[in-house]
Amino acid sequence: MxxxxxxxxxxxxxxxxxxxxxxxxxxxxxxxxxxxxxTPPAVTEAAVAALRAGETGYTSSKGKPELRNAISDYYDRRYGVDVAPERIVVTSGSSPALLLAFSALVDPGDEVVLTDPHYACYPNFVRQTGGRISTVPLSAEEGFRPRVEAFQRAVSDETEALLVNSPANPTGAVLDGPTLDELVGIADRADATVISDEVYHGLTYEGEDHTVLEYTDDAFVLDGFSKRFAMTGWRLGWMVAPPDYVGHVNRIAQNTLICAPNFVQSAGIAALGSGDxxxxxxxxxxxxxxxxxxxxxxxxxxxxxxxxxxxxxxxxxxxxxxxxxxxxxxxxxxxxxxxxxxxxxxxxxxxxxxxxxxxxxxxxxxxxxxxxxxxxxxxxxxxx
Known part of the structure; x- marks a missing residue:
């Protein structure tokens, strides 16, 4: 059945x-x-060189240390944020990272707050872990930007996770730094955890991208190479996990994902080193x-x-x-x-x-x- x-x-x-x-x-x-x-030529060339060098075996479930170090350097360079490589788990795209986050965080019946509109796959990820969904309504008249007051009404003591996405799919809306900071405060007061999908970072047209890690260490961050490096089919992403969740996330990754492809991780190192x-x-x-x-x-x-x-x-x-x-x-x-x-x-x-x-x-x-x-x-x- x-x-x-x-x-x-x-x-x-x-x-x-x-x-x-x-x-x-x-x-x-x-x-x-x-x-x-x-895809940038240097990225493709790095993958070909890795294949020729025999980089076709398993890596650590967390990913190659060289790639996790490169991701850590990226956060320091771009946002001025210190992210220990030990908190980074490399995944086969950002979608598996989202499933890892929900698997580590959400039990059956736990509430997850999403915006509406939201990325189409988010509710299905919540359902896979038995969570229940509450939504924060957004409107075109306000540029589909979430209002802090609406989140305050939606988040309660029953909320386990608050999922935000900026720049957002499907709206293109961007959260500014002060709003992200306030959302972190709302989550903290409810003893909930922020999950921030930042896969479209680098594609903001006015102002600057802000990672939620500028405002807290106790958040899950999802990101990847697909959008800004034109690497959709390469399937390479990562998660930054809160310190207390790293071991739990890694155990789930070991059993479900094993590891991201070895030679593709070398391509990711080249992408992050290619400059802006x-x-x-x-x-x-x-x-x-x-x-x-x-x-x-x-x-x-x-x-x-x-x-x-x-x-x-x-x-x-x-x-x-x-x-x-x-x-x-x-x-x-x-x-x-x-x-x-x-x-x-x-x-x-x-x-x-x-x-x-x-x-x-x-x-x-x-x-x-x-x-x-x-x-x-x-x-x-x-x-x-």
């Missing part, structure tokens, strides 16, 4: 749309967060694409109500179109050849939206905009 855990796991709509779009001809992909940049010039250029390119797409949405006579501050997504309100968000996604895929993700996957407050990824070339974005505009001319939009 199939487990209740398995039956309660919902599909990942973005991947469902991708699979469907891949069976079609001439589709522009704006549904997944897949950077169109090439590559990322500066990538960030500016994404900023230009964001600005183009925000203007394009206005030309479609559709609504956003905010400008994303980071990552490479935006939420577009499609409530004026016939049907629901799934119907809108089907319409744009079938009639315009443009793949976008239905918003209900990201929570109730994204239910009337489509998530649009601008991790594609400006040429493709312009063509997608023209296709969408032509398709919209063939439908009646509500005058509400």
């Amino acid at each position: 199939v487990s209740e855990r398995a039956t309660r796991t919902t599909p990942f709509a973005a991947m469902d749309v991708l699979e469907r779009a891949n069976r079609m001809d001439d589709v522009i992909h704006l549904e997944v967060g897949e950077p169109d940049f090439e 010039d590559f990322l500066d250029e990538v960030r500016e390119t994404y900023r230009e694409r964001r600005d183009f797409l925000v203007d394009a949405v206005d030309e479609w006579d559709m609504s956003m109500g905010y400008t994303p501050g980071g990552a490479y997504y935006l939420l577009v309100d499609v409530s004026d179109l016939p049907g629901d968000a799934f119907d809108a996604a089907d319409f744009f895929l079938e009639d315009a050849g443009v793949a976008m993700t239905p918003g209900p996957d990201f929570g109730a407050n994204a239910a009337e939206c489509l998530r649009v990824s601008y991790a594609n070339s400006e040429e493709k974005l312009r063509e997608a905009s023209e296709r969408i505009q032509r398709a919209l001319e063939r439908v009646e939009i509500s005058a509400d």
Whole structure:
């Protein structure tokens, strides 16, 4: 008999749309967060050299010491934060790191507070560990930035974990330092633990990224190489665990993950040592694409109500179109050849939206905009 855990796991709509779009001809992909940049050559060369050197065996479950030292140096260099390498666990992407965090922290029935909208997979990770979900509503009018007062109302003595994501998927919203500091205080007063998903760090367009580790050592931090180094298929990430949880996390990793691929860890060392010039250029390119797409949405006579501050997504309100968000996604895929993700996957407050990824070339974005505009001319939009 199939487990209740398995039956309660919902599909990942973005991947469902991708699979469907891949069976079609001439589709522009704006549904997944897949950077169109090439992995930096030095990273690829390091992986090839590691393979040739025979780096194909197991490593420590925590990861190569050289990589954990490089990650520790990264926190010192970028944020001025001292993170001991012993607190770092290297994983095969940031998603396994999230599952490790919940496995170490959440018992059946424990409450986990998420924002709404949120990354589509978060609720399924909570369900895998038997947790129950409480949400903090976000609105486009406030740029989808969480209000501290809303977290104060949501977090209680029953809360075990508070999960934040900045820059955020699917909204692109960015948490500033003072807000993160206040959220840490809310968690501390409730004896809860902050889990901070920072995988889109480095892709903030105004202001600076702030890690929660600037404000506390008692938080789980998830990060990785996929987004800013265009290494999605390499599957390499890491976790920084609170000191009291390191041993517990490592035991779970030993039994479930064994270790991240040896030669890919060498590629990660090269990525962190490659400097920020590559990322500066990538960030500016994404900023230009964001600005183009925000203007394009206005030309479609559709609504956003905010400008994303980071990552490479935006939420577009499609409530004026016939049907629901799934119907809108089907319409744009079938009639315009443009793949976008239905918003209900990201929570109730994204239910009337489509998530649009601008991790594609400006040429493709312009063509997608023209296709969408032509398709919209063939439908009646509500005058509400």
